[in-house]
Amino acid sequence: MVKTPKDKNILIDGGPDRNIIYKLSPYIPQNKRTIDLMILTHPDIDHLTGLNEVLERYEVKNIIYNGVGDDDPVYKEWQSLKENKKIPFLIIKERERLNIENNLYFDFFWPKEDLTGKDFDNDNFYSLMMKMNFGSNSVLFTGDTEKEVEDILIKDNVNLKSDILKVSHHGSKNATTLDFLEKIKPIYAVISVGKDNSFGHPSFRVINNLERMGITTLRTDEIGDIIFISNGQSIKLLNKEHKI
Ligand SMILES: [Zn+2]
Numbered sequence: 664m665v666k667t668p669k670d671k672n673i674l675i676d677g678g679p680d681r682n683i684i685y686k687l688s689p690y691i692p693q694n695k696r697t698i699d700l701m702i703l704t705h706p707d708i709d710h711l712t713g714l715n716e717v718l719e720r721y722e723v724k725n726i727i728y729n730g731v732g733d734d735d736p737v738y739k740e741w742q743s744l745k746e747n748k749k750i751p752f753l754i755i756k757e758r759e760r761l762n763i764e765n766n767l768y769f770d771f772f773w774p775k776e777d778l779t780g781k782d783f784d785n786d787n788f789y790s791l792m793m794k795m796n797f798g799s800n801s802v803l804f805t806g807d808t809e810k811e812v813e814d815i816l817i818k819d820n821v822n823l824k825s826d827i828l829k830v831s832h833h834g835s836k837n838a839t840t841l842d843f844l845e846k847i848k849p850i851y852a853v854i855s856v857g858k859d860n861s862f863g864h865p866s867f868r869v870i871n872n873l874e875r876m877g878i879t880t881l882r883t884d885e886i887g888d889i890i891f892i893s894n895g896q897s898i899k900l901l902n903k904e905h906k907i
Pocket residue numbers: 707709710807832833
């Protein structure tokens with residue numbers, strides 16, 4: 664979640680269960696249950712399920728997603744909640760910049776085509792990837808995109824340089840190449856990953872790549888929630904203890 668200087672709440676993906684509700688509550692006051700912008704990177708249930716809980720309990724003002732459809736009942740529920748509540752939405756169909764407020768904007772890098780209503784076996788490939796810019800600070804959110812997308816963005820000369828990288832696909836071996844990291848040059852890498860998951864995330868190769876680049880790597884399976892604060896010029900990690 665991103666809390667902006669003007670007190671807007673931006674939520675990017677919702678996790679695999681209703682836990683998101685407990686995670687949000689310390690940061691959003693009881694009397695202002697509002698999400699100004701909900702972003703769904705792709706419709707896999709480990710990203711989507713929690714968003715349905717949020718749609719039930721919060722006033723969601725806007726939604727951004729990649730337009731991709733899915734047969735899963737969790738996705739169908741998300742669609743019907745979004746429609747029944749008549750929430751304005753934007754589908755990313757090309758690279759574009761979205762201003763949130765003074766000095767704060769998102770650059771959407773991927774996908775760069777109209778995927779409205781399409782259904783894919785592999786949803787990861789078309790995950791939204793975007794950079795949030797605040798003053799001179801920036802965070803790259805990668806969803807679950809894979810190496811092929813990283814290569815396209817490098818080839819297209821997209822400005823990937825960011826202070827914080829949300830590592831793609833829970834640290835999967837199919838993403839986060841050295842070439843990609845060279846373009847981003849992050850100070851911090853955050854891996855959102857479940858403890859003892861059955862996928863073997865994060866991969867040794869990705870951890871190794873991050874280490875080789877001297878990037879401070881923070882893992883949710885090791886230290887839980889990871890919180891940063893930025894004044895637009897510098898970024899501070901608020902977690903008191905972290906393993907590097
Ligand atoms: Zn995922």
